[in-house]
Amino acid sequence: MKKRIAIGSVCHETSTFTPVSSTWDRFYVRGEDIFTTFTGTNTPVGGFIDAGQDFELIPLLSAEAHPAGPLPRELFDPALDELLQALRDAAPIDGVLLYLHGSMVVGSGEDQIDDPEGYILAAVREVIGPETPLLVPLDIHSNISPLMAEMADALVVRETYPEVDMAERGRECVNILRRMLDQGLKPTMAFYPLPLIWGMNQVTAHEPMLSAINYVHEIESRPGVINVSLNMGYFLADVPDMGSSIIVITDNDLQLAEKYAAELAQWVWDRREDWYYDLPTAKEALALAEQAGAFPVILSDMRDNPGGGSPGDSTGILKTFLEANLRDACILYIVDPEAAAICHAAGVGATVSLAVGAKASSLQGEPVHMQAEVIALSEKGEFDYAGPMFAGLHGQMGLSAHIRQGGVHVLLVSVREQPFDMEFARTMQLDPQQMRYIAVKSTAHFRAAYEPWAGAIYMVAEQSVHDFGNLPFHRLGRKLYPFDMTAEL
Numbered sequence: 429m430k431k432r433i434a435i436g437s438v439c440h441e442t443s444t445f446t447p448v449s450s451t452w453d454r455f456y457v458r459g460e461d462i463f464t465t466f467t468g469t470n471t472p473v474g475g476f477i478d479a480g481q482d483f484e485l486i487p488l489l490s491a492e493a494h495p496a497g498p499l500p501r502e503l504f505d506p507a508l509d510e511l512l513q514a515l516r517d518a519a520p521i522d523g524v525l526l527y528l529h530g531s532m533v534v535g536s537g538e539d540q541i542d543d544p545e546g547y548i549l550a551a552v553r554e555v556i557g558p559e560t561p562l563l564v565p566l567d568i569h570s571n572i573s574p575l576m577a578e579m580a581d582a583l584v585v586r587e588t589y590p591e592v593d594m595a596e597r598g599r600e601c602v603n604i605l606r607r608m609l610d611q612g613l614k615p616t617m618a619f620y621p622l623p624l625i626w627g628m629n630q631v632t633a634h635e636p637m638l639s640a641i642n643y644v645h646e647i648e649s650r651p652g653v654i655n656v657s658l659n660m661g662y663f664l665a666d667v668p669d670m671g672s673s674i675i676v677i678t679d680n681d682l683q684l685a686e687k688y689a690a691e692l693a694q695w696v697w698d699r700r701e702d703w704y705y706d707l708p709t710a711k712e713a714l715a716l717a718e719q720a721g722a723f724p725v726i727l728s729d730m731r732d733n734p735g736g737g738s739p740g741d742s743t744g745i746l747k748t749f750l751e752a753n754l755r756d757a758c759i760l761y762i763v764d765p766e767a768a769a770i771c772h773a774a775g776v777g778a779t780v781s782l783a784v785g786a787k788a789s790s791l792q793g794e795p796v797h798m799q800a801e802v803i804a805l806s807e808k809g810e811f812d813y814a815g816p817m818f819a820g821l822h823g824q825m826g827l828s829a830h831i832r833q834g835g836v837h838v839l840l841v842s843v844r845e846q847p848f849d850m851e852f853a854r855t856m857q858l859d860p861q862q863m864r865y866i867a868v869k870s871t872a873h874f875r876a877a878y879e880p881w882a883g884a885i886y887m888v889a890e891q892s893v894h895d896f897g898n899l900p901f902h903r904l905g906r907k908l909y910p911f912d913m914t915a916e917l
């Protein structure tokens with residue numbers, strides 16, 4: 429008889445600093461619809477489905493939200509109840525594969541849950557008992573708690589950023605589960621919270637991160653080791669478990685796991701200055717780009733990344749592009765449903781007078797006045813991702829407009845989402861590969877599709893709600909370098 433394995437996901441990356449409110453706006457699918465949504469996709473659940481064909485997979489619930497502020501209890505509590513009820517209904521089961529993002533915060537004030545992933549895993553554990561395997565792939569930007577490590581048999585963090593190994597880590601969890609069921613493997617986790625929060629040097633294809641990931645793989649190749657995770661953490665959350673961490677999983681050898689975790693922690697700590705660097709403004713980055721002469725140039729507006737919960741409507745780069753009178757320049761994207769609606773009312777070919785962006789918060793800069801031509805419109809902004817990230821997944825940017833003032837093109841959208849690839853822009857008659865200057869509201873995920881043809885990429889710092897230097901932290905659970913230079917390993 430096939431082993432019965434329950435699958436699902438609860439996924440949210442929560443900034444406690446953004447004014448953007450949260451709903452389950454990415455997916456809320458249950459039962460068979462989970463197969464329809466995720467089969468063949470580069471997602472953790474897609475990986476479960478792909479590698480778990482020899483199991484009887486029982487789909488529970490996939491509740492996923494775009495990164496934003498804390499998820500209200502009114503949305504979280506029923507979702508968890510539904511997940512747990514589906515799990516009870518699925519009994520008897522032989523294992524659970526549950527994708528969690530790892531940096532969720534729920535509620536506010538007295539109702540706040542600082543560690544929803546630990547809360548979810550404890551609740552799932554209560555239903556399935558201590559013996560049933562519970563395996564959890566996590567984002568590389570997780571704030572992992574001791575409770576999470578205690579409740580799961582294995583926490584497996586992604587190893588890439590841009591995170592192109594989503595399905596692969598899902599498959600890895602399936603394979604660990606299979607070895608537990610068939611060969612009596614006993615995953616034993618050492619959880620090592622690091623006294624630091626990772627800086628901007630996160631891209632795993634480049635140094636210094638490349639060496640860090642190579643080191644992770646070297647430890648993984650040692651006898652007795654099942655998996656090693658280097659988790660960079662998610663710093664836009666003022667919660668006690670915020671920070672980077674390491675997990676080493678061995679086969680039933682806690683001492684060995686702890687030894688290797690401490691070894692990797694020391695290695696990271698010895699190089700702690702390497703994970704940080706100062707960012708230029710958009711104007712400074714343009715000057716650097718002209719000097720270097722490698723085009724097309726991409727500016728990453730990383731402080732206004734919707735993927736980190738930011739509103740996606742800051743105007744620093746737009747203002748810089750217009751003032752510089754650039755030709756063949758584009759901004760992907762600016763979240764401004766109001767401006768998109770004005771374009772729709774005017775129609776393709778019309779010239780519109782608009783105040784663009786900076787509507788979510790005064791910290792996002794000033795709205796920029798534009799006299800722009802409407803080039804293309806879309807009611808729902810529907811498209812299919814070509815990947816590598818999310819390849820095969822259907823996307824929606826909501827009411828959208830492509831406008832142009834002089835040589836500067838702007839894609840106005842209604843859904844807060846990063847440009848993971850070029851497909852949406854192309855449906856809006858804008859081919860990023862024909863541009864000389866491209867601004868993306870994305871920290872790194874855009875690289876998966878854009879880096880192969882970019883001349884140069886600059887991360888830039890412009891005004892936003894996520895202005896690193898000024899974030900008010902009050903509730904951190906440990907000293908974190910570089911916020912606190914007295915932090916010690």
Ligand SMILES: [Zn+2]
Binds near residue numbers: 567568569591
């Ligand atoms: Zn991430």
